[in-house]
Amino acid sequence: KKSALIIGSGIAGLATAVRLKNQGFDVQVFEINKTPGGKLTEISENGYRFDCGPSLFTMPQMIEELFTVSKKQRSDYFEYERKEIICNYFYEDNTRFTAFADKEKFAEKAAMTFDVDAIDIINYFEKSKKKYDLTTSLFLEKSLHKLSTYLSIDTLKAIAGISTLEINTSLHKVNTKRFKDPKLIQLFDRFATYNGSSPYRTPGIMSMIPHLEQHYGTFFPKGGMYSIARSLYRLALDLGVRFHFGEKVEQIIVKNNNVEGVLVNDKEIKADVVISNMDIVSTYSKLLPNQKPPGKILKQQRSSSALIFYWGIRRICSELDLHNIFFSNDYKKEFEFIFDKKQVTDDPTIYINISSKNECQDAPQGCENWFVMINVPGNEGQDWDNIIAKSRENITKKISRILGVDIKNLIEFEEILDPRTIESKTQSYQGSLYGSSSNNKYAAFLRHPNFSRSIRNLYFCGGSVHPGGGIPLCLLSGKIVSELIQNDNRL
Ligand code: FAD
Numbered sequence: 001k002k003s004a005l006i007i008g009s010g011i012a013g014l015a016t017a018v019r020l021k022n023q024g025f026d027v028q029v030f031e032i033n034k035t036p037g038g039k040l041t042e043i044s045e046n047g048y049r050f051d052c053g054p055s056l057f058t059m060p061q062m063i064e065e066l067f068t069v070s071k072k073q074r075s076d077y078f079e080y081e082r083k084e085i086i087c088n089y090f091y092e093d094n095t096r097f098t099a100f101a102d103k104e105k106f107a108e109k110a111a112m113t114f115d116v117d118a119i120d121i122i123n124y125f126e127k128s129k130k131k132y133d134l135t136t137s138l139f140l141e142k143s144l145h146k147l148s149t150y151l152s153i154d155t156l157k158a159i160a161g162i163s164t165l166e167i168n169t170s171l172h173k174v175n176t177k178r179f180k181d182p183k184l185i186q187l188f189d190r191f192a193t194y195n196g197s198s199p200y201r202t203p204g205i206m207s208m209i210p211h212l213e214q215h216y217g218t219f220f221p222k223g224g225m226y227s228i229a230r231s232l233y234r235l236a237l238d239l240g241v242r243f244h245f246g247e248k249v250e251q252i253i254v255k256n257n258n259v260e261g262v263l264v265n266d267k268e269i270k271a272d273v274v275i276s277n278m279d280i281v282s283t284y285s286k287l288l289p290n291q292k293p294p295g296k297i298l299k300q301q302r303s304s305s306a307l308i309f310y311w312g313i314r315r316i317c318s319e320l321d322l323h324n325i326f327f328s329n330d331y332k333k334e335f336e337f338i339f340d341k342k343q344v345t346d347d348p349t350i351y352i353n354i355s356s357k358n359e360c361q362d363a364p365q366g367c368e369n370w371f372v373m374i375n376v377p378g379n380e381g382q383d384w385d386n387i388i389a390k391s392r393e394n395i396t397k398k399i400s401r402i403l404g405v406d407i408k409n410l411i412e413f414e415e416i417l418d419p420r421t422i423e424s425k426t427q428s429y430q431g432s433l434y435g436s437s438s439n440n441k442y443a444a445f446l447r448h449p450n451f452s453r454s455i456r457n458l459y460f461c462g463g464s465v466h467p468g469g470g471i472p473l474c475l476l477s478g479k480i481v482s483e484l485i486q487n488d489n490r491l
Helices: 011-022 061-069 103-113 118-140 153-160 171-178 182-195 204-216 226-239 280-287 331-341 384-403 419-426 471-488
Strands: 003-007 026-031 042-045 048-051 080-082 085-090 096-100 218-221 242-245 249-255 258-264 267-270 273-276 305-313 323-326 350-354 368-376 411-417 458-460
Touching: 003 011, 003 258, 011 026, 011 061, 011 226, 011 273, 011 471, 042 411, 048 305, 048 368, 061 226, 061 471, 096 103, 096 182, 103 118, 118 171, 118 204, 171 182, 171 204, 182 204, 226 242, 249 280, 258 273, 273 280, 273 471, 305 384, 305 419, 323 384, 331 368, 350 384, 368 384, 411 419, 458 471
Parallel strands: 003 026, 003 273, 026 242, 085 323, 273 458
Antiparallel strands: 042 048, 080 218, 085 096, 249 258, 258 267, 305 368, 305 411, 323 350, 350 368
């Protein structure tokens, strides 16, 4: 029986473990932390439970697939429900907009709130769908870096449709062309942040993202986001995957350009294939110090990071829902601060996620668990303590101003996560949320491939490699890796 060793139990590591076990491998996972999930973690304290990382769950079919290939009943492990409301938007001029999942309802409400006709919104979604249909099988579902991908029919179709893809223009320019109301443009610009990029730089092709929300829907997992990691971990255990928590892989052992295993606690552990779910920059710098790193790929600008306040709030705010956005008045400046100045503006866009709106046991009675996040640059040694203190002041003022309640006095519990702690807890270089940014039209081609070009039997999965960050793409990377391994290592 062939053996596979996975470094890290992030969502992609778990998905890869499940798939390889189903392919007949003996699978072991080594994880530094005491629990599985990587960026997907939770904290429970003082009667509050918070999901610490991802809060938006899309494309559950990627999870479903893992149960199907394992011949297990998904509902025995994991339940989720579709949301009718995607997000509540708040603007400084008191405009409020509830984004409904239903396309027609969204368009109708948008026409009542913004300077736009409903048909223009519907047309936007149609174009978004076209982009998605043209590119998924090319960019997302395959290893982009194998020659056969370039020669496939899908590639040709995608290239043929290139003007539809709007690769040569920015997302902001696409949105400005379609809409005239700056508030609506801002709403559609925001999708750039789904992969940690700037709408003023990320290519127009990213306008396919709204299609994912409107067509496939947004969901909430029963028990909160952490139940995604928990259920995949349970599935992997039931299949016979062996986990080693609190065990740090120190090096990947390579001999004659072939991977032989890993070094843990100075002990060599042999394996036929090794898959790193560790951030790709950290994998090269820490685990492969003697290998020449692919400089051009690793020098790509990193995606944004986050500053998150987990607040226990002594009040129920009926204006808020599961997902809420309080927009900055100057979006352009916000992104210039993040990607050029590497600082945080005084008026950042604030995202508030409240899982207790769905799961009342996540907060004491009459209270709510607020996950309050702003996008910030990666950790390059900034004075984070000062940034945190200033941002806390700006954020509480902005929320209080818009909601008309003094939020500061309602905070009875607080925890904070910043780029430094994201980096130290998950080994994500600079604490970036999604690996490299997509602030570049070649970004899709410049992500690291899912395999090593120079070391046989070494593979990579997770948000820092192809096809990208975020739960659905991480799950896809696990699928691509397991298919590559299947093809390279016929049992
Ligand atoms: P990671 O989660 O990065 O985990 C890697 C694991 O490897 C870690 O557990 C680490 O401890 C372990 N490891 C690293 N090095 C070693 C070693 N040497 N030895 C042993 N173990 C090691 N995505 C969404 O889809 N929706 C969202 O709403 C969303 N919001 C986000 C908000 C925040 C605050 C954050 C942080 C992320 C968010 N994301 C979101 C992104 C998403 O969380 C990530 O893309 C995804 O979870 C990354 O998974 P991964 O498989 O790459 O591994």
